[in-house]
Amino acid sequence: MLIGSTFVQVGATRDGLDAYLDAAHRRGMTAVLVETPDYLRWRSALGRRPYDIGIAVDQPANTDALVAALRDLPAPALILAGFERYVASAYGAADILGSRPSGQSPQFQAPYKLGQRSAVSQTCAQIRQPRHATVTALGDLQAATAGLAFPVVVKPDNGGGGLGVYVAYEAANLAAIRTVLESVRNYDGGPFSGWIAEEYVPGVELSVQAVARDGKAIILTTCEKLTAVEAEPNGVGSFRESGHVARPGAEADPSLLSFVEACLGAVGYRTGPFHIDLIQTPDGELVLLEMGFRLSGMRVSELVTAVSGLDWAEEAFAAHLGTAHNGATARSAASYAGQLTLRQPSEVQAAQALPSAGGTRVDLQLFTAPSLPDEWDDVLPVTLRSDIGRHSGAMGRVVVSGDNPRTVTEVLHRCRMP
Structure with missing residues (x-):
């Protein structure tokens, strides 16, 4: 146990679970949260639990600014990102300050989407990826997609949470997408490092929730994603994840484990939590979309616990701090569990009408929108504009658990808007 040592989390979780805070306190560690001044204020308005120390940094994504803000603290034992935007700077700061995970993943540079694509292409040609093009400036969008087959998905290289992800069904849609993206900023108001345009791959979208130990993956759960394309007034469609259905990691096919570990090896990620998003095509082929080197958002961590019996944050701390994996003592509360974010009154009404019967349990949570500061x-x-645009506005959430994954999925689909 690291009594009195310091844990630093760079970026608040947007789902409010604060699982790293609990994992730190279980070890007697001082928990520090680094965020922008505006987000720290917004987090207070949301009523989120306080960390032992909160540090306001104008640009947490800037490694030098982050390191400067941490210089007055005792050397942190562990630095982890709580949000996608700050993964690269968290690893960069850990390297400079000599904090874990730098000593456990010396080759890892926390690449974003384009870096991941390049690394996988160079070292794991057997891993299929969508045909894609790099877009360094939005003015190049039309030319960059000239060799791609439509539909084409356009998304920021260093975005997250579905921010700025649009679908072009034909080349004529690109001008509208360019106009929209020119007005979108990254979380914390920073710029995007570039964009990626990729051919849409039909199939089932999946995600893997896991922990790496010495380059080996321990899959806790796999999720089928429930996604929607939302029509916007300008005629373009934006992607939004609306839900997940989780299965135990023990059910993962060996081919999926091989796929996951090949992806980890390509980017040099050896220790810590991660998730991988992929498509399973109708013929069963796996296609890589992207990797995230942190806990998933959207309260997926709760599904991980419900299905695997393990605390994902606890497993992440154990991996980084060199303590045992808890798999042998895991006890799951449900065979399968799924959740759906409710954004329309009709979805709430449909969820309220769902019965808990036939071995299926339904739990409904309704949300009250927080008040903004007067100014x-x-x-x-x-x-805060991108943050509040992507991570607020939900009216509730329905969680369904049971012993049949198809039933769980079918029940959730009853609540979805057509």
């Missing part, structure tokens, strides 16, 4: 009523700070 934000008319003009939101630039640093």
Whole structure:
């Protein structure tokens, strides 16, 4: 146990679970949260639990700024990102300050989407990826997609949470997408490092929730994603994840484990939590979409616990701090579990009508929108516009658990808007 040592989390979780805070406190560690000044204020308005220390940094994604903000603290034992935007800077700061995970993953540079694609292409040609093009400037979007087959998905290289992800069904849609993306900023108001345009791959979208130990993957759960394309007033469609259905990691096919470990090897990720998003095509082929080197958002961690009996954050800390994996003592509460975010009154009404019967349990949670600070009523700070646009507005969430994954999925689909 690391009594009195310091844990630093770079970026708050947007789902409010704060699982790293609990894992740190179980070890007697001082928990530090680094965030932008505006987001720390927004987090307080949301009523989230306080960390032992909160540090406001204007640009947490800037490694030098992050390191400067941490210089006055005792050397952190562990630095991890709580949010996708800050994964690269968290690893960069750990390397400079000599904090874990730098000593356990010396080759890992936390690449974003384009870096992941390049690394996998160079070292694991057997891993299929969508045909794609790099877009360094939005003015190049039309030319970059000239060799791709439509539909084409356009998304920021260093975005997350579905921010700025649009689908072009034909080349004529690209001008509207360019116009929209020119007005979208990254979380915390920063710029995007570039964009990726890729051919849409039909199939079932999956995600893997796992922990790496010495380059070996321990799959805790796999999820089938429930996604929707939302029509916007300008005629373009944006992607939004609306739900997940989780299965135990023990059910993962050996070919999936091989796929996952090949992806880890390609980017040099050896220790810590991660998730991988992929498509399973109708013929069963696996196609890589992207990797995330942190816990998933959207309260997926709760599904992991419900299905695997393991605390994902606890497993992440154990891996980084060199303590045992808890798999032998895991006890799952449900064979399968799924959740759906409710964004429309009709979805809430449908969820309220769902019965808990036949071995299937239904839990409904309704949300109340927090009040903005008075001066934000008319003009939101630039640093929060993407955050509040993507991570607020939900009216509730329905969680379904049972002993049949198809039944869980079918029950959730009854609540979805057509």
